[in-house]
Amino acid sequence: MPASPPPDPILSETQVAFLESGVSINVASVSGDGNPYPLLARACGCQVSADRRQVAVLLSATQAAALFAGLRASGSVAVVFNLPSTHHSLQLKGRDARVTAPAADDPARAAAYRDAFAADLARIGFSDAYARAVIPPTDASLARVVFTPDSVFDQTPGGNAGQRLTRT
Amino acid sequence: MSAAADLDALRHCLEGAVPAAIATVAVDGTPNVTYVSQVHYVDHAHVALSFQFFNKTRATVQVLDPDTAAHYRLSLEYLRTETSGPLFERMKAKLAGIASHTGMAKVFRLRGADIYAVRAIEAVAGAWLPRPPLARSRLPGLRACAAALAAGGDLDSLFDSLLVGLRREFGIQYAMLLMHDGHGQRLYTVASLGYPVSGVGSEIPLGAGVIGVAARERTAIRISHWTADYAYGRALRDNLPADALASLETEIPFPGLEAPGSQLAVPILVADRLLGVLYVESPEDLRFDYEDEDALVTLAHQLALAMRLAAHSTEAGAPMPADATEPPTPARDSLVIRRYGANDSLFIGEDYLIKGVAGAILWKLLNDHQRHGRTEFSNRELRLAPDIRLPDISDNLEARLILLRRRLAERCDGVALEKTGRGRFRLRVDRPLTLLDMDHGGDSGQPVAPAR
Numbered sequence: 001m002p003a004s005p006p007p008d009p010i011l012s013e014t015q016v017a018f019l020e021s022g023v024s025i026n027v028a029s030v031s032g033d034g035n036p037y038p039l040l041a042r043a044c045g046c047q048v049s050a051d052r053r054q055v056a057v058l059l060s061a062t063q064a065a066a067l068f069a070g071l072r073a074s075g076s077v078a079v080v081f082n083l084p085s086t087h088h089s090l091q092l093k094g095r096d097a098r099v100t101a102p103a104a105d106d107p108a109r110a111a112a113y114r115d116a117f118a119a120d121l122a123r124i125g126f127s128d129a130y131a132r133a134v135i136p137p138t139d140a141s142l143a144r145v146v147f148t149p150d151s152v153f154d155q156t157p158g159g160n161a162g163q164r165l166t167r168t
Numbered sequence: 169m170s171a172a173a174d175l176d177a178l179r180h181c182l183e184g185a186v187p188a189a190i191a192t193v194a195v196d197g198t199p200n201v202t203y204v205s206q207v208h209y210v211d212h213a214h215v216a217l218s219f220q221f222f223n224k225t226r227a228t229v230q231v232l233d234p235d236t237a238a239h240y241r242l243s244l245e246y247l248r249t250e251t252s253g254p255l256f257e258r259m260k261a262k263l264a265g266i267a268s269h270t271g272m273a274k275v276f277r278l279r280g281a282d283i284y285a286v287r288a289i290e291a292v293a294g295a296w297l298p299r300p301p302l303a304r305s306r307l308p309g310l311r312a313c314a315a316a317l318a319a320g321g322d323l324d325s326l327f328d329s330l331l332v333g334l335r336r337e338f339g340i341q342y343a344m345l346l347m348h349d350g351h352g353q354r355l356y357t358v359a360s361l362g363y364p365v366s367g368v369g370s371e372i373p374l375g376a377g378v379i380g381v382a383a384r385e386r387t388a389i390r391i392s393h394w395t396a397d398y399a400y401g402r403a404l405r406d407n408l409p410a411d412a413l414a415s416l417e418t419e420i421p422f423p424g425l426e427a428p429g430s431q432l433a434v435p436i437l438v439a440d441r442l443l444g445v446l447y448v449e450s451p452e453d454l455r456f457d458y459e460d461e462d463a464l465v466t467l468a469h470q471l472a473l474a475m476r477l478a479a480h481s482t483e484a485g486a487p488m489p490a491d492a493t494e495p496p497t498p499a500r501d502s503l504v505i506r507r508y509g510a511n512d513s514l515f516i517g518e519d520y521l522i523k524g525v526a527g528a529i530l531w532k533l534l535n536d537h538q539r540h541g542r543t544e545f546s547n548r549e550l551r552l553a554p555d556i557r558l559p560d561i562s563d564n565l566e567a568r569l570i571l572l573r574r575r576l577a578e579r580c581d582g583v584a585l586e587k588t589g590r591g592r593f594r595l596r597v598d599r600p601l602t603l604l605d606m607d608h609g610g611d612s613g614q615p616v617a618p619a620r
Contacts, residue, residue, distance in 0.1 A: 026230065028191035028201035038191035038199055038228040040241060041292075063239075063292050078199040080189065087272065091201060124270075133237035133297045155202045158275045162202075162221060 009052035010149055015090060016048045019055065022116025023081040027057055027064070027145060029097070032073020041067040043145075044136045045106070045113035046081070054148055055079070055092060058102065058110050060136035061143045068143070071097045077147050080155055085123040089155035090165075094147035102142045110138035174289050175212050178231065178240055179458040182209045183392060184266040185234040190217070192227045205266060205276050207231055207242075208259050209458070210283060215242065216259060219249060219280035227284065230292075235300050239292035244284035251280045254387035261378060261389045261398060269393035269453070306463040309337030317470045322587070323566045324573075326474050327359040330446070330467065335361060338460065340448050342425060346372060346379060347444040347567040350525075350558065354416060355383055355445055358571050360423055367423025368574040369522060371416050372400070379445050382433035386442060388465050390432045392454045398431065400424050415511070419520045420575075430455035434464045438472035443564065446471070479566065481590060502600040503582050507531050509607035516580050526572040528556045533595045534583075534603055547591040569593065 011019070025043035030036040041064035043057040057079055061068060071077060077097035082089040103109075118131035152165045187203045194200055200222050207229055208216040217229070227244040250256050260278040267276035313333035317326060327345050334340040342362040346355035349371075357370045375384045377398050382389040391398060400422050428449040436443040446468050448456065506515040513523035514530060522530065532555055536542040547565055550556060558565065573585040573593075582599035 026189035026191075026201055028199040028228075030193050030197060030199050036193045036197050037226055037243070038193050038201075040189055040191040040201065040228045040230050042189070042230070042239065060294075063294060074197075076198050078191070078201040080201045080203065082187075082203055084187075087270070087275075089203065093198065093200075095198075129297060130237055133295065134232065137295050157203075157205065157272060 010152055011048065011052045011055075011092075013052070015152070016052055018083070018088070018090065019046045019048055019081050019092075021083070022113060022118075022120045023083045024117065025057055025082075026080050027059060027067060028078045028080075029067055029070035029076055030074055031066070031070050039067040039070045042134070042136055043079070044138060044142075045110045047103075047106075047109060047144075054146060055094070056103075056144045056146045058106055058113075058138075058142060058144050060139070060141045061099075062141040063136050064143075068099045068145075071099055071145060075147075077145065082155070083120060085120050087157055089157075089161075091153040091155045092147075092149040093151045093153070094149050097145055097147035100144050100146055102144050106142055106144060107138050110135075110142065114138070175209065175215070175242075175286050178233075178289070179209050180235070181231045181233050181240060182207050182215070183234065183454070183457070184262065185454070186232040188232070189230045190220070190227055191229075192220075192222055192224055195223050204229065205270075205272070206259060206263050208255075208262065208281070210255065213286055214247075214283060215244065215286055216250075216255060216281040216283045218259070218263060218276075218278055219282055224282060233296070236296040236298070237294075238296040239294060241290040241292060242286050243288040243290075245287055247283045247285055249280040249282050254385040255283075256281045257381050257385045258387055258389060261381060261391050264395040264397040265391040265393035268395035268397070273396070303457075303459070306338070306459045309333075310463045310466060312337050313467050314470050317467070317474045320474060320477065322590070323475060323478055323564075324570050324587070326471060326478060327570070330471055331359060331361040333467075334448065334464075338463070340450075342428075342449045344379075344423065344447045345444060346383075346447065347564055347571075348383065348442045350564075355379060356417065356571060357423070358444075358567050358574070363423035365421070365423055366574065366578060367421065368578065369417060369420040369526070369571055370422045371418075371420075372422065373416060376400075378431045378433040379447050382435050382447075383442060383445050386435045386437060386440075388432065388434045388461050390430075390456055390461055392430050392456070394427050394429050394453075399427070415524075417523065419523075425449055425451060427451075429453040432456045432461060432464060434461070434468045436468045436472045436475070438469075438476050443472055443475055444567075475564075479564070500582070500599045502602050503580075504602045504604060505534060505583075506604045506606055509605070519579065521579055522572065522575050525556065525558060526568050526575070529568065530572055530576075531603075532556055533585075534597075534601065537595055537597060538601060538603055543595050543597075544588065545593055545595065547593075 027043050029039045043059050045058040047056045075097050078093045080091045114135045118128050121131035154160045154163050184206050188207045190204045191201045204217050206218050210216050224246045229242050231240050259281050263278050267273045316329045334343050345359040346357050355372045357367050360366050372379045377400050378389045429452045430450045433447045511523045512527035514521045514527045584596045586594045588594050
């Protein structure tokens, strides 16, 4: 792990556009009790910083209580982004995850995300009501998890699934 | 919800309608997260996932309720991987349907079934949709069908009772009953429901399609979307070895739907012996669920026991009645029946009728009738007849007679088999017959008037 950020951001602009679209987002960490167990929760939106070095994902603290405890203890995070209609998937990993209060515009971001997610699920036959119910509530429990991605993996099903992607 | 036993309540979340997220921990302690195309219900405390390359000692999967969107997290501990056998084949078939439905037919291939113990189930808090009204319970239908089977009767009435019950109690429109051939390499259709032609006499090789795999693995196979991988068509026969194809009944078309959205095949087993397969299908996707599978598996067991009971009582009848004196037959055209000995195939005029064991049985009956004027026969004498060559002492002769009787009723005007009692039947011939044995130059027979 280099001491300073790499000269180029690890994420391309195309990848950023994908992460911020209506993709399905699931966040994982490990329990911090010396007996690591995988923890998992669904997110309701994503924002990548202007310099493409920081990623924030939005979650419901109610749904993600155990995940947040794991993130606070270990800082280790893995996030998978998947567009249901195409199966295109990326996984980001980071080691410096922290749980923070939501930004002022996060409720609006989550609402826009939910619209985009429902639109994609409609393409493969899911009802609008179902797609919206899948997404965590954007209420007082909204929180964000911020991290610096240090690796990106192609998770699209097929021969390349699980391969680390490098910027060229 | 924390007891693993509650997995039974989540079976509907494990149909693969919505992909599940899976989190694991790498050897270096870092998390890994991706999607898994199938979380398969094994039993109340185990699931199986499609094979994963990553470290999978412990996993958390998040499954969704396909109706309410409720999320459940299952804490799993890896046990083992299976690459063949009933569970593997069940998952492989189901995955083929999911893959085809989601446009991933070339991508989703089951390499192995990773089996996990379910240590805990967490119901995620959320504003989920209201649960839709419960689907009608399958238990009353199961009860009614089981009662009809328990009433007993011969095989014919058991088969009819079951198919009628499936339609009335379960709304099933298309169904077939196939019996296992004594040689063990194929199944032949003895009864069907809902098709334009019955398909009685058509055959499926062991291992071919949903029916053949259910028979070979002796396990229920259920697919909820159409998939080319399990279709019964030319491709299936093209993939058979030549020797298997040579002896297979290919003249009688398989009656099944061209592109079923849902298929369920259930083995009919008694004491580990395969008697046959019960098959149901539908043009709709997702037509059969775990509850239907439970019900049909249970009914197949009931049918197997009833068949066993019927077999024991079939040949214990009264002494043979004298050959009946038939009423005078109106003068009609002679019926020419040709026989080819290589495969015991029979042709009525130019039209194929039947081959194999059923063909040999009918040829014997027709010859006994022609030479000795016999009309009354017993199952027992057929079983002992050297010229029939029943494949196995345990072969289901009764089922072959049903096949023959139904095939004659569909295809032959003038010759019929009628049940006359337990293990007994009558050959009714209403037209003059000409029997030609093509292995002997086709000249062995003379036109003979029906016996008087």
